[in-house]
Amino acid sequence: MKITHLIFAFFLIFTISVSAQEEKKSKSELQQRQLFFSDSTNLVNFDYAKLSPLFVKDLMPKQISRIAIAYQRDQGKFIEAQGSTKTNTAHLYSDGVTELKGVKLYGSFDYKKVFEDSTRFAHQTRNNITTPYYYGSPTNNHYERAIYNFKALGAKSIFADKLTFGLGLDYTVADHFANNDPRGSINEYQLNAKASLAYNLSDKISLGAGYIFGYGQEKVTVGYKNPIYYESLSSPRHVNFLINGYGEPIPKPSYRNYNDFQDRSGFEGVFSAKNTKFGSFYIHGSLVEEKQRYDYRTSDEITDMASYDLIKTTINLLWDKTLLKGRIATNISYKNLAGEDYNVVYFAKNYVYSANELEANINYSTTRNKNIYNYLVGLRNFNEERIDGITGNKVYSNNLILNGGFGLQHQINNNQSIGASLGAGYTLPLDDSFFVSPANESYFTRDVIFHNYLYNTASSYSGSFSANYSFPFYNTMQAAVKINLVYATKAELQDLQRTLTTTPGKDRFFNNISLNLYF
Amino acid sequence: MKQSIYILLIGVLFTACKKEKSSDIHPVDLNIKVAYNISTSSYTLPLNGVNVKIKNVNTGTTQTLKTDDNGAIVFGSVSPGLYDIDATIEIPAATYTQITGIQTESNITFNASAKNTQIAIGLTDAIELKLVSGLIGDWVIKQVYYSGSHRTNGALYRDQFIEFYNNSDKTLYADSLYFAEITGVITSGASYNLLKSLQMDWSTAQGMPTGIDANKDYVYARAFLMIPGNGKQHPVLPGKSIVVAQTAINHKQPFTGTDGKSISVVDPSLTIDLSGADFEAYYAPLLTKALASDVDTPAPNLEVLSYFGTDMIFDNGGRYSYVLVKGDGKTIMKDLPAYPYPTKTTPSSTATKYYQIPTRLIIDAVEVQATLPEDRNPKKLGPALDAGFAFVPAGSYTSQSIIRKTEKTVNGRIVLKDTNNSTEDFDFFTIATPRGFK
Numbered sequence: 001m002k003i004t005h006l007i008f009a010f011f012l013i014f015t016i017s018v019s020a021q022e023e024k025k026s027k028s029e030l031q032q033r034q035l036f037f038s039d040s041t042n043l044v045n046f047d048y049a050k051l052s053p054l055f056v057k058d059l060m061p062k063q064i065s066r067i068a069i070a071y072q073r074d075q076g077k078f079i080e081a082q083g084s085t086k087t088n089t090a091h092l093y094s095d096g097v098t099e100l101k102g103v104k105l106y107g108s109f110d111y112k113k114v115f116e117d118s119t120r121f122a123h124q125t126r127n128n129i130t131t132p133y134y135y136g137s138p139t140n141n142h143y144e145r146a147i148y149n150f151k152a153l154g155a156k157s158i159f160a161d162k163l164t165f166g167l168g169l170d171y172t173v174a175d176h177f178a179n180n181d182p183r184g185s186i187n188e189y190q191l192n193a194k195a196s197l198a199y200n201l202s203d204k205i206s207l208g209a210g211y212i213f214g215y216g217q218e219k220v221t222v223g224y225k226n227p228i229y230y231e232s233l234s235s236p237r238h239v240n241f242l243i244n245g246y247g248e249p250i251p252k253p254s255y256r257n258y259n260d261f262q263d264r265s266g267f268e269g270v271f272s273a274k275n276t277k278f279g280s281f282y283i284h285g286s287l288v289e290e291k292q293r294y295d296y297r298t299s300d301e302i303t304d305m306a307s308y309d310l311i312k313t314t315i316n317l318l319w320d321k322t323l324l325k326g327r328i329a330t331n332i333s334y335k336n337l338a339g340e341d342y343n344v345v346y347f348a349k350n351y352v353y354s355a356n357e358l359e360a361n362i363n364y365s366t367t368r369n370k371n372i373y374n375y376l377v378g379l380r381n382f383n384e385e386r387i388d389g390i391t392g393n394k395v396y397s398n399n400l401i402l403n404g405g406f407g408l409q410h411q412i413n414n415n416q417s418i419g420a421s422l423g424a425g426y427t428l429p430l431d432d433s434f435f436v437s438p439a440n441e442s443y444f445t446r447d448v449i450f451h452n453y454l455y456n457t458a459s460s461y462s463g464s465f466s467a468n469y470s471f472p473f474y475n476t477m478q479a480a481v482k483i484n485l486v487y488a489t490k491a492e493l494q495d496l497q498r499t500l501t502t503t504p505g506k507d508r509f510f511n512n513i514s515l516n517l518y519f
Numbered sequence: 520m521k522q523s524i525y526i527l528l529i530g531v532l533f534t535a536c537k538k539e540k541s542s543d544i545h546p547v548d549l550n551i552k553v554a555y556n557i558s559t560s561s562y563t564l565p566l567n568g569v570n571v572k573i574k575n576v577n578t579g580t581t582q583t584l585k586t587d588d589n590g591a592i593v594f595g596s597v598s599p600g601l602y603d604i605d606a607t608i609e610i611p612a613a614t615y616t617q618i619t620g621i622q623t624e625s626n627i628t629f630n631a632s633a634k635n636t637q638i639a640i641g642l643t644d645a646i647e648l649k650l651v652s653g654l655i656g657d658w659v660i661k662q663v664y665y666s667g668s669h670r671t672n673g674a675l676y677r678d679q680f681i682e683f684y685n686n687s688d689k690t691l692y693a694d695s696l697y698f699a700e701i702t703g704v705i706t707s708g709a710s711y712n713l714l715k716s717l718q719m720d721w722s723t724a725q726g727m728p729t730g731i732d733a734n735k736d737y738v739y740a741r742a743f744l745m746i747p748g749n750g751k752q753h754p755v756l757p758g759k760s761i762v763v764a765q766t767a768i769n770h771k772q773p774f775t776g777t778d779g780k781s782i783s784v785v786d787p788s789l790t791i792d793l794s795g796a797d798f799e800a801y802y803a804p805l806l807t808k809a810l811a812s813d814v815d816t817p818a819p820n821l822e823v824l825s826y827f828g829t830d831m832i833f834d835n836g837g838r839y840s841y842v843l844v845k846g847d848g849k850t851i852m853k854d855l856p857a858y859p860y861p862t863k864t865t866p867s868s869t870a871t872k873y874y875q876i877p878t879r880l881i882i883d884a885v886e887v888q889a890t891l892p893e894d895r896n897p898k899k900l901g902p903a904l905d906a907g908f909a910f911v912p913a914g915s916y917t918s919q920s921i922i923r924k925t926e927k928t929v930n931g932r933i934v935l936k937d938t939n940n941s942t943e944d945f946d947f948f949t950i951a952t953p954r955g956f957k
Contacts, residue, residue, distance in 0.1 A: 228913055228914070228917065231890070231891075231913075231914040231915060232890045232891065232911075232912060232913045232914030232917070233579075233890065233891065233912065234890075234912040234913035234914070234917075247598060248575070248578035248580055249578065250577035250578060251577065251579075251891070251892070251893075253891055253893075254891075254893070343544065346544050346599065346640055348542075348543035348544050348640070349542055349543040349544070350542050350543070350544045351542065352540050352541065352542055354540055385540065387540065387541065387542050388542065389541075389542025389543060389544030389545055389546075390542075390544050390546070390598045390599055390600070391546060391596075391598045392545065392546040392596050392598075437546065437595075437596040439546075439580065439582050439594065439595065439596050439597055439598070440546075440575070440578070440580050440596070440597075440598045442578055442579055442580045
């Protein structure tokens with residue numbers, strides 16, 4: 001049995017044991033646990049708490065658990081160039097909160113088996129997409145991914161609740177591989193941890209800080225069944241290219257493997273002011289510097305191939321207040337990614353990546369009679385820039401995404417409930433710039449850079465619908481069957497006036513069906 | 520306290536935002552200047568309109584521009600890296616005659632090249648190219664099938680051949696036509712004395728006389744072979760060719776080897792019928808143990824001046840080049856000197872020696888290179904022999920051959936392209952086709 005399976009089993013037992021420790025609950029109590037997640041403001045608080053162990057005590061319920069099994073399908077060509085035109089995912093998820101001897105604990109495990117069709121130019125994981133250094137091929141690959149993720153957060157107050165000590169752990173192990181030539185294979189693990197301490201100035205105000213550290217590795221290999229694809233360049237679409245920046249890559253038909261070692265360190269700061277007359281305020285800020293070192297190894301030597309530093313800065317504000325017989329939860333977040341590489345061929349910085357994301361979501365929920373009403377208004381500004389010095393490529397896009405939604409959860413007899421929600425969104429391109437010299441234009445430029453520019457500067461509409469039915473399940477749990485449908489369609493593409501080999505397609509459709517158990 | 524925290528957070532945000540967003544590397548404006556490499560100044564050939572092509576060796580991106588009146592051109596925003604740079608101009612026959620006073624019926628092509636040229640960050644100096652008029656001969660190397668066919672399903676290297684073509688409008692005689700496989704640095708040059716180009720410095724070879732330009736005026740043969748005949752025995756009509764096979768047999772069908780065992784292929788479509796070849800190499804008399812596939816067919820055998828291996832086995836990776844040689848009536852080929860590789864250490868007395876062939880006797884040449892850019896070696900042939908190089912795109916054992924392109928047809932006679940630049944003159948056959956055209 002693999003170590004991942006053991007850890008998986010541990011977390012499964014952990015979350016179930018959370019429930020087992022409790023006395024037998026009534027059906028009504030069980031239903032309340034399901035309804036907890038039907039209230040969007042609860043959900044905002046619950047998700048916000050995962051930012052730091054120091055929030056677990058305040059923003060998570062005393063005891064709750066859930067398990068979900070889901071199937072989801074994502075299809076359509078209105079995607080970025082290196083996305084998958086069709087993705088099927090089987091998903092098993094569980095999390096739970098409990099308190100053991102004064103320690104508030106949150107744990108989760110998440111297993112995904114992903115089947116991707118038509119992934120191009122990306123022998124990569126899906127969580128390191130800003131890196132300049134990776135392999136890719138123009139042909140469409142069928143990728144399979146098995147991803148395990150485990151999280152644990154724990155917090156305990158000491159010295160008459162003057163100090164709160166928290167620990168967090170996040171571990172991912174994954175296996176990604178393509179089952180057609182070129183056969184990319186990426187074995188990955190990521191471990192992130194944090195240790196935090198908060199000083200509670202009063203019952204209402206606390207201030208804390210924490211140290212964040214982490215390690216990871218991606219071990220990448222590209223293999224072939226058909227030798228002609230690596231013995232020559234006669235089938236350009238099957239050539240394994242080494243992308244090293246944001247310009248044309250070079251063929252890499254031999255020595256097709258590397259390691260990416262990742263080290264992370266940083267800090268977080270937290271502040272909370274609870275139950276003031278203006279509501280409760282939570283602020284979380286973090287700064288994490290990630291260093292990625294790429295090397296090629298033989299039994300005799302280790303050769304440095306590249307390095308990439310990525311600084312991630314985040315600031316999150318949560319404002320939670322009872323308002324007009326309901327509750328408002330406003331989440332404002334800012335994220336900045338700043339990456340730059342060190343090119344070992346030229347002994348200089350070649351690639352620069354930067355992204356800024358500012359997002360505000362206002363959720364309002366109110367319960368009347370046997371109905372929960374949820375309202376959402378959201379606004380997100382996202383801009384991204386990639387610079388490649390070797391080619392002089394510089395591509396920038398800046399978008400505003402507006403979205404809103406309404407949902408209703410209605411309780412019916414025998415502890416059953418039904419719910420539905422509707423949402424709509426609009427992506428508005430604000431500004432952009434595009435400089436890609438025709439002198440350096442080939443497969444990658446046409447298939448990826450042009451395509452991504454068009455996708456990232458396209459206006460689009462989206463609509464969503466979800467529905468659920470909840471019912472008691474074997475007297476020990478509350479179940480909910482949910483479906484989610486999201487449809488996005490492009491409105492307008494830029495006229496690039498270059499030779500295009502591929503453009504973003506018309507639309508994208510996402511659907512998900514899940515069985516959720518609450519206990 | 521709250522105010523302090525707020526200031527701290529704003530500070531973090533500001534620090535993140537103010538990071539400089541630029542690269543330390545920038546594209547290069549590449550200046551190229553061409554000139555004619557001619558000693559006389561009694562006339563001036565045109566410098567405007569020379570086609571200059573730059574090709575990034577790694578990414579394969581190309582750009583072609585024409586020079587101005589001064590022979591200069593600037594390629595803007597070129598990525599630093601390794602480039603093949605080629606310049607070529609074809610001067611119409613009438614124009615050439617008018618300018619030079621030299622009568623000619625054919626257009627004259629001048630070429631220049633700088634292969635594997637490093638374009639470094641910050642390069643500002645112009646790259647200078649010297650245009651030379653190459654050998655535009657009656658005989659040309661038409662096709663070289665060096666890659667061989669599939670290792671297990673095909674004939675491996677047994678079906679290799681080379682084809683020579685009469686590109687003139689008169690009957691030529693193949694008698695005493697020589698060809699050679701030219702050697703140089705093919706793997707690592709670490710053990711040799713090297714030139715700046717990283718090709719071997721033959722001037723340092725043991726026994727090499729002084730007073731000659733051992734690198735520019737000569738090439739060195741791994742194999743040196745001659746078509747037999749008395750001078751009028753093997754006429755080749757205009758637009759016709761001769762095929763020289765490793766073994767002149769139909770490789771699609773089973774045949775009995777010199778060891779008495781049957782030799783066959785799994786998939787005949789991968790190989791070729793060489794039973795109609797005009798000549799073959801037969802090395803058995805030279806060896807203590809003949810190669811099983813080297814059977815002696817009715818095709819006349821080549822005369823072997825020097826050889827490598829157990830048959831006329833061309834390097835399937837394309838690491839050697841080929842030249843066609845014609846005697847001048849004074850030079851006795853078999854008496855040409857031979858020298859060992861210019862190794863850093865003193866070669867042993869038994870070290871292999873390679874015929875030194877004067878370039879003045881070479882009537883056509885084809886530089887062959889490996890399929891993958893990373894496997895290529897410094898050029899072995901100078902621009903006067905071949906300004907470019909050719910290769911089969913699919914690589915070793917793929918049945919592919921390099922084939923000279925058809926330029927035009929004159930009164931039913933096909934004239935093959937011969938600009939003295941194999942990069943431009945050659946294409947490839949997916950399956951080698953003796954006497955075929957493309």
